Amino acid sequence: MNYKEIFDKLEGKLEGFAHLDELARQKQDPFKILISTILSARTRDANTKAATETLFAKYNTPKLIAEADIEEVEELIRKSGFYKVKAARIKEVSKIIQINYDGIVPKNYDELMNLPGVGSKTANCVLVYAFKIPAIPVDTHVHKISNRMGWVKTTKPEQTEAALKKLIPKELWIRLNRIFVKFGQQICLPINPKHEICPIEEICPKDFTMEIKKKSKKKKKKGK
Ligand code: SF4
Numbered sequence: 001m002n003y004k005e006i007f008d009k010l011e012g013k014l015e016g017f018a019h020l021d022e023l024a025r026q027k028q029d030p031f032k033i034l035i036s037t038i039l040s041a042r043t044r045d046a047n048t049k050a051a052t053e054t055l056f057a058k059y060n061t062p063k064l065i066a067e068a069d070i071e072e073v074e075e076l077i078r079k080s081g082f083y084k085v086k087a088a089r090i091k092e093v094s095k096i097i098q099i100n101y102d103g104i105v106p107k108n109y110d111e112l113m114n115l116p117g118v119g120s121k122t123a124n125c126v127l128v129y130a131f132k133i134p135a136i137p138v139d140t141h142v143h144k145i146s147n148r149m150g151w152v153k154t155t156k157p158e159q160t161e162a163a164l165k166k167l168i169p170k171e172l173w174i175r176l177n178r179i180f181v182k183f184g185q186q187i188c189l190p191i192n193p194k195h196e197i198c199p200i201e202e203i204c205p206k207d208f209t210m211e212i213k214k215k216s217k218k219k220k221k222k223g224k
Contacts, residue, residue, distance in 0.1 A: 003168055006200055010179050013199045018181040019045040019052075020129045030105040030130035031097065032056055035065070035090050037125040038117065039080040045185070051080035062103045065094035089117040107131050120158060125177070134173040136164050141184025142177060148188065150205040155213065 001009070017025060019040070023033050032052065039055075040048040055076045059065045065073065074087040093115050097105060105126065106112055112123035124137035136142070138157040142164075146152045152163040168176060187194050195201050 001200070001203055003172055006203075007172060007175055007179055009199045010183050011175075013197075014179070014182040014186055016182070018178060018185065019049045020125060021178045021181075022049075023052075024129040024132075029060075030107075030126065031062055031103075032060070033130040034093070034105050034112075034118075034122070034126050037122045037129075038090055038093065039077060039086055041082070041086070043081045047079045047081065051077040051083075054079070062094040062098040066091060066098050092116045093118070105130065107133065109135070120161060124161070128174055128177060132174065134170050136161050136168070136173050137177045138164070139177070139181065140190065141188075142180045144190065144211065145180050145184055145188050147210040148193070148204065148207055149200070150207045153207075153209070155210060 020033065020037065023036060035055070036048060036052040039051050055065075055073070058076060059068050059073070068091070070087055070091060073091060074083050077083050077086055077090070080086055096115060097103060101111075107127070109123050109127060112118055112126055113120070121137045121139055124135040127133040127135040128137060138161045143154070143157045143160045146160055146164060147154065151167055152160050154160045154163055164176070165173070184190065187198050195204075195206065198204065
């Protein structure tokens with residue numbers, strides 16, 4: 001099975017769309033996609049969606065968010081968790097986009113990476129979901145699943161991104177995150193993956209080395 005066949009097979013088995021994919025399909029403003037990606041850190045899709053909608057119902061431009069009262073922004077995005085840190089961050093990012101970019105989200109990786117608190121995953125998400133530019137955002141699902149499937153043997157998301165870029169044909173990059181996020185939410189779950197209904201079970205080595213190593217590292221740290 002080649003990569004395209006694997007992607008097709010996985011996609012055929014999945015239901016619905018992950019939050020960022022949904023925003024992209026609705027052709028939402030890149031600014032909303034950027035803010036939603038920042039809000040998505042360490043929380044579930046449903047919480048990200050709720051926080052994004054509540055915030056954008058009241059403040060929907062970089063200028064409005066930059067000028068909004070921080071405590072009100074905190075309240076509006078509370079559902080996304082870590083809301084104090086996230087509120088400060090999105091206000092800062094909004095201000096820079098308003099002042100330095102005239103309210104328009106930049107379309108390139110380096111400029112996105114220069115925004116405060118924006119890392120590789122967020123920058124790549126914006127490229128893929130807001131601008132349809134080929135990139136590979138590596139979140140926890142992409143990192144885990146790529147290791148489980150034996151495509152990469154990496155410990156850090158940045159290593160996974162670099163390894164996947166060498167492995168996967170560029171025309172497929174744009175599909176990878178959207179498929180793996182859904183796949184990780186529905187079948188290749190972080191805990192107790194559903195091998196029995198997995199459409200690629202027969203070709204998957206089920207390599208959990210990275211996760212086992214990570215767990216034992218955590219245990220050792222706790223034991224110190
Ligand atoms: S067989 Fe299991 S570990 Fe492998 S991709 Fe499917 S669900 Fe994930």
